[in-house]
Every structure is written in structure tokens, then in C-alpha cells.
Amino acid sequence: MSTLHYGLEDKVAVVTGGSRGIGLEIARELIAQKARVVICGRKIETLSAAAEDLGCSEVMTVQAHIAKEADVENLFKTVMDTFGRVDVLINNVGMNLMTPFVADTEFSLWQKIIDTNLSGTFLCSRWASRIMREQQKGGRIVNVSSIAGRKASPGMGIYGVAKAGIEMLTKVLASELAGFNIQVNAVAPSMVRTEFSQPFWSNKDIYEQIVRSIPLGRIAEPMDVVHPVLFLASDAAGFITGQTLVVDGGATAI
Template sequence: MSKYDLDGKVAIVTGASRGIGEAIARGFVEAGASVVISSRKPENILPVADSINDQYPDRAIGVPAHTGRRVETISLVELAVEKFERIDIAVNNASTNPHFGPLLSSEESQWDKIFEVNVKGYFWLCQAAALQMIKQGQGGKIINIASIAGVEPGFMMGIYSVSKAAIIMLTKSLAIELGKDNIQVNAIAPGFVRTSFSKALWDNPSIYDSIIRRTPAGRIAKPEEIIGITLYLASSASDFTTGAVYMVDGGYTLS
């Protein structure tokens, strides 16, 4: 199991105050890493860092940072280096979706918001983290949380789907560029996961039933079920894996 060990590694996880990001951050800490976790609101992120530190002293810092703002993402990376002296793993997880409806009804402000956070925001962290990893000279791991919506269009979530497809292409493009630096860049495409982000879907009985009918696993996921693949992609077990997209969807996209 030592291939999956994260002992002494330092990871940044965005959008880690709840849901999938929090689960990933806690999974990393259990595997031995220290984590720099962020979300927009201090009242959301600081208690999560405190609760990790209660169990694993001095292994987490919580940083309020809006990933759509480049300067805040750069300071997140700088703070991580200041506190833990290096970065080995960066997980882009914070996303937004302010538009639910037909694409033809979408507005420019919604396109801007979604692209600012889901695409440019992901790139700002990739860029700042990769530059630091290159400086350290020991490789690194970048993991982008995409979605099955990046592979097949999400119902009434056109802009979000386009942004998630962009994340997949960003992942592949960077994987090519950073291969020579021994930095692996991969994406995870979760299916339906029980979090507040997707509540409008799983809380609606007719939408929920149609999801379950199409899912071979017969259920939606818990956030903790995204940890396994993330640990693989963050650890040396995945040193020859790059530019890949892992569907974690209970088989939803098979049918």
C-alpha cells in the first residue's frame, strides 16, 4: 500500500468546505498529507480546517479564496508554500452553476461567471501550482474535478456542460505540456453525488427516479466515494497515468 501513501506530501484542495472537496481533503490527511483547503467563505472553510487539526494536529490550513479571482488563487499557492514549504498535489474542485434552463435563455453574465470559476479559475491554480512544482524539481500531481456533464450534456445545464468539457481539454493539454516535468494531470468525472450542489436533482423525486433507473449501481454516490480514485491520482501509484479522465458514475454513462 506504500504506493498510495501521501506521507509528507502537501496538497491544495479548492472548494473543500463541504461535499466532494471536503471528503478529498480528509482522505488526503488520512493518507498522510498536509492540506491547504479553500472556499470563498471563512465561516465555511475555517471550521473544517479546525476539525482536521483537532484530529491531526497542524496538518491543515483553511484559506478563504475565490477561485475565479486570479490573485486570490496565486496567494493560496503562496500561503501553502509559506506554511508547508512545498506543493505536491493540486486539486481543482470548486465549481459553480448559476444557470439551469435552455441554453437559448442564457445570459452573458452567466457565461462569464461559469467560465471565470470553472475554466479560468481551474487554470489559475494549474498554472501557479505547476510553476511551483517545476521550481521544486520533483514532479507533482494535478487533479481536475470535471463531471459526466463534460462528456455528455447535462439536462438544462448547457453552459456548465461546456465548461466541464473545457476542463477535460485543459487537463489533456496540460498533461502534454507538463509531462517532461514529471507532473501528471488527470481529471475525474463524477456522476451524481449527494451534495448541496446537486440537491435540486436528487431532491426532486421524478428526476431522482430517472437517474436511478439509468444507473447500473442503482443509487447515487456519497462524496466519500470519490476519495479512492483521487488517492490513486495523487500518489506515486499513478506515476505513468496522465491526461486521463476517470468516470466515477456507478455506470450511468454506459446506458
């Protein structure tokens, strides 16, 4: 358990894509901080496994595809029925399907990648911010972007466009919602050791090539992302909004 303290006790925190990878570790740390945690994902069996892993009584699970309006509505209505508020939203869901040449990509694939990464972040932020605007203490939204949104990366073109969109959405929402005491920030990690990026880090040659471009000499572990996310959700980040914190071991500094 972490010895860091973020002052998130009793806060109601929704983590999208909290059933595995970075989202699961964000949920675990939020629970350790005594927040009331809701996770969502598409697959019920993955959500159930996550709930068992986290301790079923500690977490609420809701099956939801975040790019489907009705699912997102159901997610936030369920949270409101149970807790009556939303203090923190972590827009963590992301996916990529390799697109070797964006200019030749089928429109349906473009839509799928933009929908899940960008439109899903919009839909969840819309619901959460409507709720947060009615609350005296406002709220916090933290989006999970990627350094792929800042630099064209092979096979990640559409994903990068979506992540760049998330960073702009972060600025737009931050400026619009500041007057309601709602802060919106993002983190942009480089490669993190999860299922999402396994084809890269599990290949020794590719791994070594990637690590050569990272001054700290390794790829990120999920906890390297968890702490920046919780910092941005905490009072310690009380004067930060509209920003994207790059979490990349120095990769984009060189």
C-alpha cells in the same frame, strides 16, 4: 478511516473548494493518509467549520475565490511561505446556475460559470505547475470534471461546456508538463450526494428517475469520488496522464 494506502505521507496537497462536499472528504482522506493539507473556499465561516470538523491542527485554510487572480496568487504564496512546496493540487471547485436555454443566457452568467469552473482551474494549475516545475519530484494535478462535460444535460449547458474545457485542459497540461514530471488527470463523476446536487437527489421522483439510468442502482457518495482522486494523485497512477476517469456507476456505459 480508510485502510487503503496511497503513499502520500508528508506531501503538500492543496484542495480547492475543500470546505464542504467532495472537497471536504478529499481533505479528510488526505489527512488520514498523513498528507499536509490546505483547503480554500470563498466563505470564511464555512472554512472555519471545515477546519474544526477536520481538526484545526491538521489543516490549513486560506480564503480564496479561485477565479480571482490575486486570490489565487495569495493562496499559493501562503502555501509556499508555510510549506515551501506543492506536491498535489486537487482542482475541485465547481458551481452551476441552472441555464434552461444557453442561447438566451446573459453573457454575465455565461462568464460567471465559465470563470469559476474553467478559468479557476486554469489559474490554480498555472500557479501550482510553476511551483512544481522547480521541484525535483514534480507533482500531480487532479481536476474534478463531470459527466455533464460529455453529454448535454438539461439546465447544465454552460457548466457542461466548462467541464468539457477542463477535460481538454487536462490533456493539454498533461502533454506540456510531462517533461517536468508533472502528471495531470481528471475524474468525471455523475451525481454525488452533496449540497450542490441536493435539489435533485432530495426529490424522490427525480432521484428514482436518475437511479434508473445508473447500472449500479444508486447515486455516488463523496467517498466514491475521493478514492479515484487519491489514486490519480498516488504513485499507483505513475504511468497515467492526460486522462479523465469516469466515476458514474456505469451510467455512460449503457
